[in-house]
Amino acid sequence: MGKRVLNFFAGPAGLPLPALERARDEILDFSGSGMSVMEISHRAKEYEAVHEEAIALVRELLAVPEGFKVLLLQGGASLQFAMVPLNFVHGGKTADYVVSGKWSQGAYKEANLAVGAAAKVAASTESEGFRRLPRVDEIRHTEGAAYAHVTSNNTVFGTQWRTFPGTAGVPLVADMSSDIMWRPIDVRPFGMIYAGAQKNLGPSGLVVAIVREDFLATARDDLPSMLRYKVHASKNSLHNTPPTFSIYILRNVLAHYKAMGGLAAMQVQNEEKGRLLYGCIDAHAGFYRGYVTEKADRSVMNATFHLPTPELDAAFVAETRKNGMVGLKGYRDVGGIRVSMYNAVRVEDVRTLVSFMEEFVRKHG
Amino acid sequence: MGKRVLNFFAGPAGLPLPALERARDEILDFSGSGMSVMEISHRAKEYEAVHEEAIALVRELLAVPEGFKVLLLQGGASLQFAMVPLNFVHGGKTADYVVSGKWSQGAYKEANLAVGAAAKVAASTESEGFRRLPRVDEIRHTEGAAYAHVTSNNTVFGTQWRTFPGTAGVPLVADMSSDIMWRPIDVRPFGMIYAGAQKNLGPSGLVVAIVREDFLATARDDLPSMLRYKVHASKNSLHNTPPTFSIYILRNVLAHYKAMGGLAAMQVQNEEKGRLLYGCIDAHAGFYRGYVTEKADRSVMNATFHLPTPELDAAFVAETRKNGMVGLKGYRDVGGIRVSMYNAVRVEDVRTLVSFMEEFVRKHG
Numbered sequence: 210m211g212k213r214v215l216n217f218f219a220g221p222a223g224l225p226l227p228a229l230e231r232a233r234d235e236i237l238d239f240s241g242s243g244m245s246v247m248e249i250s251h252r253a254k255e256y257e258a259v260h261e262e263a264i265a266l267v268r269e270l271l272a273v274p275e276g277f278k279v280l281l282l283q284g285g286a287s288l289q290f291a292m293v294p295l296n297f298v299h300g301g302k303t304a305d306y307v308v309s310g311k312w313s314q315g316a317y318k319e320a321n322l323a324v325g326a327a328a329k330v331a332a333s334t335e336s337e338g339f340r341r342l343p344r345v346d347e348i349r350h351t352e353g354a355a356y357a358h359v360t361s362n363n364t365v366f367g368t369q370w371r372t373f374p375g376t377a378g379v380p381l382v383a384d385m386s387s388d389i390m391w392r393p394i395d396v397r398p399f400g401m402i403y404a405g406a407q408k409n410l411g412p413s414g415l416v417v418a419i420v421r422e423d424f425l426a427t428a429r430d431d432l433p434s435m436l437r438y439k440v441h442a443s444k445n446s447l448h449n450t451p452p453t454f455s456i457y458i459l460r461n462v463l464a465h466y467k468a469m470g471g472l473a474a475m476q477v478q479n480e481e482k483g484r485l486l487y488g489c490i491d492a493h494a495g496f497y498r499g500y501v502t503e504k505a506d507r508s509v510m511n512a513t514f515h516l517p518t519p520e521l522d523a524a525f526v527a528e529t530r531k532n533g534m535v536g537l538k539g540y541r542d543v544g545g546i547r548v549s550m551y552n553a554v555r556v557e558d559v560r561t562l563v564s565f566m567e568e569f570v571r572k573h574g
Numbered sequence: 575m576g577k578r579v580l581n582f583f584a585g586p587a588g589l590p591l592p593a594l595e596r597a598r599d600e601i602l603d604f605s606g607s608g609m610s611v612m613e614i615s616h617r618a619k620e621y622e623a624v625h626e627e628a629i630a631l632v633r634e635l636l637a638v639p640e641g642f643k644v645l646l647l648q649g650g651a652s653l654q655f656a657m658v659p660l661n662f663v664h665g666g667k668t669a670d671y672v673v674s675g676k677w678s679q680g681a682y683k684e685a686n687l688a689v690g691a692a693a694k695v696a697a698s699t700e701s702e703g704f705r706r707l708p709r710v711d712e713i714r715h716t717e718g719a720a721y722a723h724v725t726s727n728n729t730v731f732g733t734q735w736r737t738f739p740g741t742a743g744v745p746l747v748a749d750m751s752s753d754i755m756w757r758p759i760d761v762r763p764f765g766m767i768y769a770g771a772q773k774n775l776g777p778s779g780l781v782v783a784i785v786r787e788d789f790l791a792t793a794r795d796d797l798p799s800m801l802r803y804k805v806h807a808s809k810n811s812l813h814n815t816p817p818t819f820s821i822y823i824l825r826n827v828l829a830h831y832k833a834m835g836g837l838a839a840m841q842v843q844n845e846e847k848g849r850l851l852y853g854c855i856d857a858h859a860g861f862y863r864g865y866v867t868e869k870a871d872r873s874v875m876n877a878t879f880h881l882p883t884p885e886l887d888a889a890f891v892a893e894t895r896k897n898g899m900v901g902l903k904g905y906r907d908v909g910g911i912r913v914s915m916y917n918a919v920r921v922e923d924v925r926t927l928v929s930f931m932e933e934f935v936r937k938h939g
Contacts, residue, residue, distance in 0.1 A: 215609035218615045220819055226602075229610055233601045237594055243579035245594055245821070247777040250583045250901060270693055282801055283648040283779060287814035291798030322798045407815055412612040414648055414779045414817025433656030433687045435649055449652035452779025452817065453586055457613070533608070536615060560646070 215558045219364055219511060220387065223553040228411075228467075230459035239457075240283030246456040256453055260446070263456050266463035270472055273396050273419055280438070281446040281456055286312065286386045287407040290319035293358065293382055293401070296428040296438050298324040302355040305331035305379065307348060310339045310363030311542060314361050320358070331357060336366045339366040339538040340402040341503040345374050355427070356380045356400055362388035364408075365511035365540040367547065368506040373398070388510045389417070390466065390552065392476035400424035405422060406455065408510070410461050415455035440571060466552065475552050482550045482559040483509035489563045490514055496574045497566065500543060515545035521573055522546060528569065534562060580923045583901030584729055584876060585752065588918040590925045592833075593776075593826035601791055604822075610655035612819040621818055627813070631828035635837055640762050645803070646811040647781040648822055649817040651751045651770040654781060655684035658723065658747055658766070662802050663689040667720040670744065672713060675704045675728030676907060681749060685723070704731040707867040720792070721745045721765050727753035729773075730879035730905045732912065733871040738763070745789045753875045754782070755917065756829065757841035765789035771820065773875070774917045776827050780820035791810065828834065831917065838883060840917050847915045847924040850875035854928045855879055861939045865908060871936040880910035886938055887911060893934065899927055912915050 216223030239246040242255045264279045273279060276318045282289070288289040297318070298304050306317040308330055314325040320328035327452040329351055332343035342363075350357060357376040373381060379401025389404040396402065401420045407413035425438055435512045440448050441544075466475060487507060500513040516522045522545050526538045539545040548560060581588030604611040607620045614621045629644045640646060647654070662915060663669050663823035665683070671682040675696055685735075694716055697708035707728075715722060722741040723810045727734040729752040738746060745765025754769040763766065766785045772778035790803055805813050831840060855862040865878035881887045887910050891903045904910040915924060 212608055213602065216609055216613055218613070218618070221613060221615060221621075221815065223613050224610065229602055233598055236598045236601065237578065242900075243577055244581055244900070245589065248581055248583070248586060248588045250586060251778065253583070253901075256586075283650070283817075284653070285648070285814045288800040291800055295798075317802075319798045320795065336838040385834075398597070405815065412817070412819045413616065413815040414820055431687065431701070433660075433684045435656055435684075449650045450586060450770065450778040452648075452777070452820070454777045454819070454823075455779055458819075535609070536618075 212533065214562060215506070215534040215554075216536055217534060217549050217562070219408075219495055219540070221413050222536070222549060222551050224411065224458070225462055226555045228458060228465050231461050232384070232458060233341050248302045249453070250359055251450050253446060254438055257324070259457050259460050260451070261451070263460040263463065265551070266326075266467060267417055267419070270390060270466055271394065271396055271419070276422050277396060278420050278422060278425060279446035280420060280441045280443045280452055282416040282418055282441060283414060283452055285413065285416060286384050286403060287315070289354075289403045289418070290316045291323050292436055292438070293356070293403075294320040294323040294328060295432055295436055297355045298327050299429055303327045303329055303351050304355065305329055305351050305354045306523065307331050307343060307357065307359045307361060307374065308333035308335060309342050309368060311365040311540075312363070312384060314359070315356055316360065319385065329354075337502075339363060339368065340501055342368050342370060342506045348374055350377045350379060352377070354379045358382045358384070358423075358445060361385045362508050364511050364549070367501050367508045367511045368461045369508035370512060380421070383502045387551075388508070390472055390475060391479050391510060392457060393472040404458060408549075411459040414452050415459060417459070442546040455568065479509050479550070479552070481556050482554065483507070483512075485556070485559050485563050486512050486548055486550065489566050493570045493574060496570045510549065510551060512548040512550070513539060513543055513545060519544065523572045524573070525569060529562070529565060532565060534565070550574040575789060580863040580919075580926060581900040581901055581916050582899060582919065582927070584773075584792060584905070584912060584914040585770075585790055586778050587901070587914060587916050588917045589776065590830045591652055591825055593823060593830050594719060596826050597823060602629050602736050603927060611822045614818070616812060616818055624818070624825050625816070628828065631755070631825065631832060632784070634753060635828060635831055636759065636761055636784070640933035641787050642761060643787060643790060643807045645783040645785060645806050646816055647783055648804060648817055650778065651749050651768060652680070654749070654768045654783070656688050657801055657803070658721070658768075659685040659688040659693060660801055662720045662789075663692050664794055666723070667718065668694055668716050669670065670694055670719045670722040672696050672705050672708060672724045672739065673700060674725060674733060674775050676730040676905075677728070677751070678723070678725035679862060681723055681725065693717075694715050699835070702867075704728060704733070705873045707733050707735060713739055715742045715744060717753045719744045720917045721747045721789075723747045723749070725874050726750040727875050729876050729914070730907060732866050732873045732876045734873035734875060736870070736904055745786070753873070755837055755840060758837040758874060776824040777820045779817050799881065805865050817876070828891060843921055844874050844915070844917070846921050847873070847919065850921070850924050850928050851877050851913055851915065854931050855903070858931075858935045858939065861935045865910065875914065875916060877909060877913040877915070878908055884909065889938070890934060894927070894930060897930060898928070
């Protein structure tokens with residue numbers, strides 16, 4: 210095996226090595242079954258144990274209380290962009306969208322395709338290039354809306370909600386694809402949380418959703434089965450064949466988080482990574498030019514900045530790659546550099562990158 | 575590693591060992607990248623090569639001609655049950671459903687949820703317990719229908735179309751989830767073919783679809799993006815993050831088929847497995863009581879039969895398990911025994927099972 214690189218991809222992203230090593234060791238013979246977990250019927254007891262453990266670990270790590278269902282779905286957050294409004298916007302109701310970046314904009318656009326003008330923009334910072342989050346006083350909530358939708362972390366632009374905005378009694382629905390489990394959160398204020406797995410949870414092709422039962426009760430009953438949350442909830446996400454191997458990797462990743470000390474331990478690491486990286490940016494603010502204008506809105510998952518010229522951006526990406534660090538090129542809408550530091554990125558990995566950044570500014574600054 | 579069992583599960587099902595060994599060897603370091611393939615951005619060149627190779631292998635093995643798109647989708651065949659009518663039944667059109675088993679019935683029911691009475695039953699053998707396929711003269715095609723839907727192989731009941739029914743000029747849409755690539759076929763008569771991967775192609779959570787471009791052109795343009803075939807086709811199945819690891823395993827499985835001699839070689843093996851298994855059933859017809867009444871309709875993928883008593887059925891399942899053979903219990907709607915013999919099941923595996931069956935009938939017959 211070659212040397213493992215330091216993986217700063219924005220997603221699919223690095224996974225904890227122990228989760229992958231466990232998969233390697235079991236891939237031909239899962240749990241003494243004489244089969245790979247991906248070769249086992251989803252109705253067989255060997256798979257059912259994995260399914261239940263994955264769900265139980267989501268509940269345990271996020272302290273999901275009674276009255277919430279945990280669902281394992283397919284189609285990425287992008288399918289949730291359609292399913293949320295299809296299920297919850299009906300009977301003359303509307304839905305509010307807080308547009309703070311590329312994916313929340315995507316969620317709004319898909320809601321518009323699904324339910325038309327019933328989807329409303331409650332706030333947007335697009336005119337400012339999404340360099341900050343909307344302030345609470347800028348958000349116009351619609352009375353009696355079915356829900357208010359927010360994206361917890363903006364992967365492309367590098368902003369993140371530390372405190373979620375109040376919603377005047379309307380259920381809050383959050384796309385947490387790029388920061389779920391970065392720290393402990395209080396799940397209770399949310400009507401629904403959903404997250405594509407491919408940043409903090411596992412491989413792509415799997416979505417974890419957490420739905421409050423009283424909110425779920427307001428969902429439609431007349432959609433095709435695969436688009437109906439109530440069907441997935443009533444069948445414990447076994448209405449049809451689930452993505453069994455992806456759920457198995459989710460189990461491995463979450464078991465690793467638990468062994469590491471759970472989400473409190475993740476938060477300590479993530480805050481330290483953010484402190485190191487933004488510390489370097491702020492120490493060389495003329496060279497590493499942060500994209501986000503409000504420091505309070507900075508994401509500890511995705512840090513975005515530009516170097517003084519596009520040529521230096523390109524040199525930075527090329528040199529990091531030579532030094533075994535990949536995935537640092539910024540998203541095409543923003544350019545520059547993006548450092549994605551999901552849970553699998555270790556403090557020492559960020560320390561290595563920051564050392565490189567110090568050296569790079571000495572050479573080119 | 576423990577001994578690998580003989581896997582007769584109906585799906586998720588056994589996969590070719592070389593495809594899994596390749597995954598094991600590369601799981602921490604794909605192609606010298608220093609990452610698992612599931613840790614690589616779906617926009618990175620290392621993943622793109624896998625994506626393109628998987629699609630190229632589908633095209634090569636099935637001899638998919640120009641004028642057809644190959645799509646890689648999520649949500650299983652169950653989501654296709656909704657997407658097919660949502661995309662193609664509009665503008666006053668209807669769709670015909672040939673109902674020959676559990677999953678074609680499911681496809682019809684979901685179409686009914688999606689487009690109401692515009693989904694029509696063109697034929698059904700439900701009143702006969704799906705023990706045979708509808709005869710061609712029993713199928714009532716609707717003139718000008720958007721498509722006629724058929725399920726190529728009925729996993730639960732054990733029937734399979736050797737020759738697909740004509741459709742009076744209406745595009746034929748086939749769910750081939752449980753027998754795609756069991757042999758070479760002529761793709762040209764089909765408007766669309768779709769297949770969940772978890773029987774003959776790879777892990778669950780991935781769907782392969784083949785769509786004729788002139789049929790695709792009739793699909794709706796106003797659905798949410800993830801539900802729109804035209805979006806997936808125009809983005810080469812990279813509209814959102816695809817299930818990258820599942821596609822990687824698909825690549826491994828298809829590369830193995832190619833190395834084995836392609837689908838012509840698969841057919842030789844599959845016909846031989848069917849000959850062995852049904853030969854044993856017919857030689858002991860009073861003991862192994864085939865569920866399917868028309869021998870011409872028998873599936874070479876899933877053979878279904880009952881022993882003289884439910885106790886003997888249970889004893890058969892228990893003893894096969896003791897002998898390292900799993901997955902032989904019949905589906906709950908049918909009971910008895912089901913022998914699933916997808917491409918990964920080798921002729922020698924069926925020979926082992928048949929030897930067991932000969933011994934079992936000597937002891938209990």
